Amino acid sequence: MFRRGGRVRAIRSGGYDAALALALTDPVVNALAGARLREVARTGALPQEFSLAGDEQHPEGLLWHGVNLAPLSATPRALEDFGRHQASRARRSSSVVGDRRAVETLWHDLAEPWGAGVREYRWSQPLLLAEEPPAPQRIAPGGATVGGEAGLRPAVPGEEEAVFPAAVAMFREEVGIDPLAGDGGRSYRARVADLIRRRRTYVVIEEGEVRFKADVGALFGPVAQIHGVWVRPAHRGRGLGRAGMAELVRQVRRDHAPQVSLYVNDYNEPARRAYAAAGFRQVGELTTILF
Template sequence: MEVTLPVRLLAAQDHAAVTRLLDARPAAGAFVADRLDHYGWHRGAGRLYGYSRGGELVAVCLSGANLVPVGTDADAMDAFTGMVRREGRQCSSIVGDAEAVLRLWSGLRPYWGAARAVRERQPLLWADRPAAIAPDPFVRRCRPKDITAVFPAAVAMYTEEVGVSPLHDRSSAAAYRDRLSSLIAAGRSYARIDDGRVVFKAEIAVLTRHTAQIQGVWVAPEFRGQGLAAPCVAAVINDALGRHAPSVSLYVNDFNIPATRAYERCGMRQVGELATVLF
């Protein structure tokens, strides 16, 4: 008699079941889908665990540099918590469905200690039609030569958002620059550059057949409060819909009211809520 464990390491033979689960959550499951598309089943992005009930896969959890649960089944999250606790902390963040992340974190915190930051409410926004406002005509896809101007802006955005610099050691700095260069080469980095200065920038950091997920949205501090963000994001939305995917998504901290209003002006609507725990 074959015994199916509730939590197990998934592999290529589980591809169809994983795809069904992620397809049902095209925005919340985008990061995991992107990693599977990029790395396949070679574990380059980490190990993918699954929780099944009655022979059906009901939740997955990617364990690597990021711990990413997909699905909100309470029993699954408790089982994943036990699995991750036995492994020990290997991630720099937990990110995913808010309900799942916060349940995981409540079980892990007694063993892992305090986090550097916990963002409990991050509205997950979605658009599947062109922006509701006119796009900024000066926003364009970055070219390889733009890396010199865009890289410092990306570092500033990351440091402001995450609370630490991505340049904390030489290997991290090189990896961060390489990642940005690869997005530029793929036509997934956008900026408005005025006289050599980056006024606005953003990237499509996650891409699946369902959605282009925008991250790294940043307006230079001296240009904030002037209404630039919404038209610039509108330009990214329109290009992404035309060239990359049938929808655009992103998530934003609930306390970032100006950004939330800019995305709403573009016509984005909330379709879920994520949470992030940073270490």
Template sequence: MCATNPAMNAFVAARLVEGGPAAVASTFGVRNGTRLRAICWVAANVVPVEADDAALDAFASRLRRHRRRCSSIFGDADQVLPLWDRLSRHWGTPRSLRRDQPVLAVSSPPLASGRTMDPRVRPARPDEVDLVLPASAHMFTEEIGYPPYLGSDREYRRLVASLIDRGHTYVIVEHGKVVFKADIGSLASGVAQIQGVWVAPSRRGQGIATPAMNAVVQQILDRHASMVTLYVNGFNEAARRTYAAAGFRQMGTFATVIL
């Protein structure tokens, strides 16, 4: 089901690959006879996949009781927005509703295309969790509007460490501090979806983002996937210019409801 559009469905595909058979328990499905025709990932995030109006009706009916378990609904805007229309009167006012998030993709290696790469970009090391964690938390807070943890950072540290241990966090370190970071958030079906792109405030506007992203793309294409994707808020013109300069082109639109 996810492989019908691997670039758009990388998040759910990766959760299923990582979780194995147990992950099916987090998935609703709608069948047409014996054929599965739509699914919806339901955990901390709700993500519909290949859902038409009838499937969205079915998912909404089941989801009305899951409000307190979910932090967001996201995915293909053509599915997320009508799903939210069905749920909004039951789930209340969201923290944020982001209707226009271009999904961008690149599959051409920067090295072959002559795009400039920053040679300092590298995978973070397992002993650098304490270095990466503040950058990750800063990025999350800027993007979502609230911090990723209150009180103990143990669970968030575990998530950061897991990405690093898998070689999925890329950094530039200057004078003992992370000044650029990007993560592979989802990896499945030959697609790597980047998340958590961040440049330290002190280094913004100095031209490091594009060559750093080129280096990340090259290393991902060399080691992990044949396509690199990400999604960005439509209003974030600076980020969109950076990604365009790094060879990314729009191939769809996401929407996110932050709860």
């Protein structure tokens, strides 16, 4: 798969520790790909999904080329190597995601061979990190913020049937495709159940209905990255998103990791206001190219 003597090569077990150390130099930016790197550590999937540029013990950058294509802590030279390397191969990733400048460099070589398959460019996605959240807020049954708490808690096994429709609605709205397509939703249902089993899905449920949901989608070093934030449409604009996010930060810090991050599309003003009110500030900028 890799040319002998080339600068781009598969990460194998002997290079894993050096690769992990490099990824951990920026765990907030590298959270998604870094979590996958740890998941496949020293398994057969490691060399199939991850490459490095340069010396195995002192890599100049890493590249995840699994379900997503994502650079990790790569120098400009490494990014150019990765771009040329991937441009000569058929695309198998459903997206390109990472630090904006890194993705722009990769895309210089990938635009021509892969551009026809692009479904959407999301060039500016502010990367946010939580500071201290404001005082707790509670949402009254009618939807108004009245002080107190939102009632957020981890979902528990047995609540999959309540959570799954909310997760599907979130995916359709955020990603723009149907997670039930292909295998009828079996793999997505398994993902939802797994997050619940690991206490990584947080919900506000009232009258048997999920009204707010968020997942710890990636854990890497000191960072928990939040994915899948969703508020039931009938309850939007009433403060539930702000209250739920503020409480989410406190609970995720308690349960999983001290640093809580997420990224958001720059044009999603309601979400950005809710995140700011919950104590998030911008620390970087990501890009996602969807196929």
